[in-house]
Amino acid sequence: MSDIIKSHSRSLNEWLSYLETIHSTEIDLGLSRIAQVAVLLNVDLSFATVITVAGTNGKGTTCAFLENAFMQPECIKQLTMKESITTGVSSVAVYSSPHINRFNERLRVDKKDVCDEFFIEAFELIEKARGDISLSYYEYTTLAAFLIMMKLKPSIIILEVGLGGRLDATNIIDADVGVVTTIDLDHQAFLGNDRESIGYEKAGIMRAEQLIVVGDTDVPASVVNYGNSLVVNSGKNTDEQLVNNNMFIRERDFQIVQNSLSNWSLKAGAKLLENLKPCHIPQDNVATALMVLYKLGVSLNTQFVNMLIGQTKVSGRTELFTAQEQANFLTSCDVVLDVGHNPQATRYLAKQIKQYKRDRGYKNIHAVVAMLADKDIENSLKSLIEEIDVWYIGQLDVPRASSTKDVANIAAKFANSINCFDNVSQAFKIANHQANSDDLILVFGSFFTVAEVRELLV
Template identity: 55%
Template structure:
C-alpha cells in the first residue's frame, strides 16, 4: 500500500482531495486512454450489471442525458448520469436517481485509485472519472448514462463499451484538441462507436468521416432524416408556424408534441434511443417528459427586479441556438433592452460565438474569468462587431453582472452566457 500524506487520505475532505488532484498531473487536458486504461484494468472496472449509454457531441449532451434520465426513471429503472463540468458543486458530476453523489463515496473511491495507480500519472478528469466508475460499481444502477467530456475517441469515458452510443451534433469547438474541421471533429466523436452496436446520430448533416467510421465497424447506425424524422415547429422553443411538432420512426408517429424548453433536436435524438430500448412511446408520455425536463444553466430563467437568463453556451453552434431563443423570448415578453453579461475562455472562438447574438444585444457587460485559460474582458471587447457601442469591461463577471443589474429596468432582460464558469459564478448569486 502506498503512503498517503494528510493532503490526500481517507480522512481528508472532498475539497482537499480535489485540490490535490488539480496538481497531480502536468496538463489540465491530456487526451488518451493509455493511462486511465491501465488503472481501470487494475481496478477491474466493469459495468456488466447495467445498460450503458454514452453520449457525445459538440452541443446538446447534457439535455439529451437529462431527457433520457427522466424517461428511464419513469420506467421504474434506477438511473445514473455522469457528466462534466459541474456548475456549482463537484458532486453534481455523478447523480444516481437524481441524487448527487455524497462526499464520502468519492473520497473512498479516490483512496482506492491512489493505491492502485502506482506511478501512473492521471489528470484531474481521468482520476475523477475513475472515481465515478467505482461508485457506480458499488451502487449498481440499472442504467448508466455517460456524458463524454471532450471529443469521444480519446475521452476517459471511452474506456467503457456502451450498449448504445449517441452523437448529438458536430460543430467547431475545442479545435486545438479535436481538429479544425467538422470532418476531423466528426471522426473524434465517432470514436465512441463499437462494432455491431447501435449508435444514434442526431446531427441532420453528419460528417462523412463519422459515417465512414460507422460503416467500417458495421455499427448499427440510426440517422436523423433517414431512420427517424422531425417535422413542424422549429428547434428553438416557440419558433415555427405551429405550436406542435411531430416525431416519426418506422410505424411509430407522435403527432402533437409540445415545444420543449431544451432544444427540440435533442428530444428527437433521445426518443430514438428510447425506441431502441423498447420504451413504449406515446404522445402523453413524451409531452410529460417535455414538461419535466429542464436543465440548470440551459436557457434557465430567473425573475428578480428584471428577468435573467443563464446559458452555458460557449461556441458558435450553441450561440446560434441561443440567438433564436433570445429573439423569440424578446418578442414574447416585449423586452425593451437586452444586456449581455459575458465571460469566456481564450481558447474559444469568441468572435463567432458573439456574432449571432450581437443584433439583439443593447449593452455588453464583459468580465474576466479566473484561471490561466480566461480571456480578458478587453480581449472580448475587441472582437465584438464594430457597430456595438455600449461595451463595459470589468475585472470579473460578478462585477459585470452587478452593474448590469444596477442599470436594468423591469422591462429589460439580462442574458448571462459564454462559459460554464460564467454561469456557475452568477448562478451562485441567484440560487
C-alpha cells in the same frame, strides 16, 4: 507517495485540490493511463445498460431527457437489454462534466448528487492502485465515478463524454448505446479544424453491434463512414459499402416536423408522434433522445412524451429566472443563464432570445459574458449581435480565461455599447443596475460564467 494522507483524513475539497497538482497537463487526451488503472481496479460496468453520449453541443440535455425517461417505471419495464433489469425497479446514474456549482453534480443517481464520502472512498482506492501512473484531474474523477457506480449498481448508466469521444476517458467503457448529438467547431486544438475531423473523434465512441443514434441534421461523412466501418471490421461482412443497420441518423432515419411554434411531430419510419409541445431544452436533443428510447423498444405516445418534455429542464441551458423566482429578488428583471461557448451554441441561443423577446415582450437585452481564450470568441459573439443591446464583459479567474480587453476588442468590431469589469459578478450587478423591469439579462459564454452568477440567484 510520501504526501498521501491516511484514510479519510482529506475532505473532498482537499482531494480535489490535490488532484489539480498531480498531472502536468489539464487536458491530456488518451486512454492508456486510465485504462491501466482501470484494469488494476477491475472496473466493470457490464451489469448495467450503458449509454454514452458525445457531441459538440446538446450532450447534457440529451442525457437529462433520457434520465427522466428511465426514471419512469413504465419505461424501465420495457427495457430488456440486460438480464439484470428484470424486476421493474431500477436506478439511473448520470455522469457528466463540468459541474456548475458543486463537484458532486458530476455524478447523480436517481437525480440525487452522490455524497462526498463516496468520492473520497473512491479517490483513496485509485490513489492506492495507480502507483506511479499519472492521471489528469478528469481521468481521476472519471475513474472515481466508475467505482461509485460499481458500488451502487444502477440499472441504467448514462455517460456524458467530456471532450471529443475517441480519446475521452469515458471511452474505456464499451457502451450498449452510442449517441452523437451534434458536430461543430470547438476544441479545435485537440479535435481538428473542420467538422469531418471533429466528427471522426466524436464517432470514436461507437462499437460494432451497438445501437447508434446520430442527431446532427447535416452529419459529416466521417461519422457515417466510421459507423459503417465497424460492421466491416467486425468480420461479419467484407463489403465496404455496407450500411450499418444499427445506426440511425437524423433526417435519414428520423425527422422533426414543425407544425407550428407550439406544436411539432417526430417521424421515425412508420412511427409518428404528433402534437408534441414546446421544449425547455433544445428540441433537436429531445428528438435524439426519443429516437434512442424508440430503438430500445420503449413504447412512446404523445401523453408520455409531453410529460417528459414538461419536466426536463437543465441548469444553465437557456435557464430562465424570473424576477420573482430569484433569491431575495436580486434583480427587477428576468435573467437567462446559458453555458453556450461556441458558435453553434450561440446561434441556437440567438433564436431563443428572439423568441423570448416576441413571447415575453422584453425591450432591451443586456448580455453578461466571459469566455475561455481557446474558444472561437468572435463567431460566438457575432451570432448574438442582432439581439444584444448592451454588453458587460467580465473576467474569469481561471488559467484558460480570455482577458476582458481581448473580448472587448473582438466585441468592438460589431457592437457599440461595451462595458468591462474585473469579474463576472461585478458585470452582472452593473447590468442589473442599468436594466429596467421589462428588460432581460442574458449570462453566457462558459460554465464558469454561469456558475458565478447562478450562485447569486439561487
